Amino acid sequence: MRNAPVRYIVLHYSATYADQDLGVADIRKMHLARGFRDVGYHYVIKRDGTVEKGRPDSVTGAHVASHNTGTIGICCIGGLERATGPNVGVDNRTDAQKAATIRLVRDLLARHPGAQVVGHRDLGPTQCPGFDVRSWWASVDPGSASTVTTPEIPPTIRRGSSGQHVANAQHRLLARGYAIASDGLFGPQTEAAVRQFQRANGLVADGIIGPRSWAVLLD
Numbered sequence: 443m444r445n446a447p448v449r450y451i452v453l454h455y456s457a458t459y460a461d462q463d464l465g466v467a468d469i470r471k472m473h474l475a476r477g478f479r480d481v482g483y484h485y486v487i488k489r490d491g492t493v494e495k496g497r498p499d500s501v502t503g504a505h506v507a508s509h510n511t512g513t514i515g516i517c518c519i520g521g522l523e524r525a526t527g528p529n530v531g532v533d534n535r536t537d538a539q540k541a542a543t544i545r546l547v548r549d550l551l552a553r554h555p556g557a558q559v560v561g562h563r564d565l566g567p568t569q570c571p572g573f574d575v576r577s578w579w580a581s582v583d584p585g586s587a588s589t590v591t592t593p594e595i596p597p598t599i600r601r602g603s604s605g606q607h608v609a610n611a612q613h614r615l616l617a618r619g620y621a622i623a624s625d626g627l628f629g630p631q632t633e634a635a636v637r638q639f640q641r642a643n644g645l646v647a648d649g650i651i652g653p654r655s656w657a658v659l660l661d
């Protein structure tokens with residue numbers, strides 16, 4: 443799919459340990475195993491600062507739920523420490539990775555003026571990339587203070603809910619081919635459609651639209 447004008451340059455980590463010297467070929471393998479057509483990122487930066495090309499910038503990435511269109515994804519290898527284990531994301535980029543990231547981001551900003559530099563966690567529920575990218579980038583490039591507003595995930599809705607968020611969800615379900623009324627009332631028919639939608643998308647089919655279902659529904 444052709445990538446839209448770039449609004450966000452999104453930094454990630456690979457959620458691998460600092461002593462694992464991985465590169466784009468390894469990440470591509472991991473992503474193909476997850477059913478992606480190619481590595482989800484546009485760039486991968488190795489521990490030694492080598493920048494490797496992932497998918498072409500002109501092709502939409504697969505790196506942020508709901509925000510793949512109009513974004514460029516950069517993944518710095520690392521983000522985990524043996525001492526803290528797999529559930530604690532940290533900023534353990536090497537100096538070489540930081541320098542390479544700065545060069546790459548500046549180059550991308552020159553080609554995509556107006557794009558915002560953000561972290562994956564600014565766009566969705568994740569720790570990735572383990573640090574506050576906007577304040578880091580503001581310290582690197584004081585002139586470019588980012589004014590991005592974090593997109594809001596709508597509130598959780600379930601059977602009995604009503605109002606604009608229900609209508610929005612129904613509208614999205616209709617657009618995906620589920621035959622329901624768009625009346626703003628979360629009844630049994632909507633609930634059944636939500637379960638179907640969840641099953642079709644590998645989500646827990648509980649009939650409740652929480653952050654994960656919203657993320658897929660709004661994508």
Ligand SMILES: [Zn+2]
Nearest residue numbers: 454455562570
């Ligand atoms: Zn990420």
